[in-house]
Amino acid sequence: MMFMIKDAGAGSRQRLSSTSHSPRRAVAVSGIPRPRASSVVSLCSALEDMFNVFFSLAKDNIPTASTSTIPFSGNSSRDQLISTVYKQHRARHRMLEPYRRLKNALKKLQDEYLESKEHKNLLTRYTQMQHMIHEVVLLEKQYWQLIDIPQQEISETPNAYVLRIVSFLDEKSHQPPPKPGAIASLLGTTVAAAERTKDQSLYDAIRSKTSDELRNECERLYTELYKLIHKYHALRCVVQQLSESFQDTKYYPIMPRYPLLKTMIKRVLRNPAFAEIAHEINE
Numbered sequence: 001m002m003f004m005i006k007d008a009g010a011g012s013r014q015r016l017s018s019t020s021h022s023p024r025r026a027v028a029v030s031g032i033p034r035p036r037a038s039s040v041v042s043l044c045s046a047l048e049d050m051f052n053v054f055f056s057l058a059k060d061n062i063p064t065a066s067t068s069t070i071p072f073s074g075n076s077s078r079d080q081l082i083s084t085v086y087k088q089h090r091a092r093h094r095m096l097e098p099y100r101r102l103k104n105a106l107k108k109l110q111d112e113y114l115e116s117k118e119h120k121n122l123l124t125r126y127t128q129m130q131h132m133i134h135e136v137v138l139l140e141k142q143y144w145q146l147i148d149i150p151q152q153e154i155s156e157t158p159n160a161y162v163l164r165i166v167s168f169l170d171e172k173s174h175q176p177p178p179k180p181g182a183i184a185s186l187l188g189t190t191v192a193a194a195e196r197t198k199d200q201s202l203y204d205a206i207r208s209k210t211s212d213e214l215r216n217e218c219e220r221l222y223t224e225l226y227k228l229i230h231k232y233h234a235l236r237c238v239v240q241q242l243s244e245s246f247q248d249t250k251y252y253p254i255m256p257r258y259p260l261l262k263t264m265i266k267r268v269l270r271n272p273a274f275a276e277i278a279h280e281i282n283e
Contacts, residue, residue: 081214085206088221090199091166094173095228098146102235104282105136106274113265126254129261136268137243146236147172149229162225234273242268
């Protein structure tokens with residue numbers, strides 16, 4: 001009986017030595033305890049809880065669709081709202097002057113063209129049409145009277161585009177002007193002092209408004225500025241196209257150029273951009 005047990009022990013040792021190359025059995029032999037099933041479950045549960053916490057934190061930081069698209073509106077401080085409305089008013093003031101120049105020049109072109117129809121003399125009317133087109137084209141050459149506004153990006157929302165233009169015009173207003181002569185420098189100083197007084201009055205008027213009034217005015221100015229920028233861009237394109245056509249026919253003889261000048265003017269007057277502002281009064 002003892003002999004059989006001894007042989008069985010030897011056989012067991014032989015089988016262990018033959019399977020010692022297996023990693024799992026080697027771990028068992030070396031005395032390292034195997035992980036229990038309950039420990040693995042606890043570890044997985046802890047990892048799952050940790051990932052749930054991280055996911056909830058990340059989800060809280062993602063902006064939802066209910067977020068206002070108007071900057072500094074609703075969830076901002078009063079000072080930020082005042083600053084935004086103030087910059088909007090200044091941007092509108094900067095845009096109105098070149099816009100009025102383009103609008104008045106094109107409406108003057110329309111009036112002069114209608115008056116030129118009363119003249120039967122071809123040479124007289126040719127001279128008049130040449131002069132009236134030249135007056136409009138001159139605006140494009142006098143670049144300092146206009147503003148080069150960046151175009152809207154395809155993926156850019158209207159409010160984001162207006163905010164970019166407002167910041168763009170605000171930066172341009174802080175750029176130092178070129179050094180003029182003595183008389184022009186004195187005149188510029190006087191104009192600058194008047195502008196500062198006007199800006200201070202505007203700022204005081206804005207500060208006197210309530211927060212609700214400021215929010216409503218901010219939303220209204222975003223819409224108004226977007227329309228103004230759109231109309232300015234459209235009129236600027238009309239003038240640029242007219243300038244290119246006028247320069248291309250500059251050295252043509254009178255007979256081929258006369259009908260071309262008429263075509264240029266009619267193309268301007270029938271343009272949708274001009275039709276949109278034709279009812280506005282001259283300023």
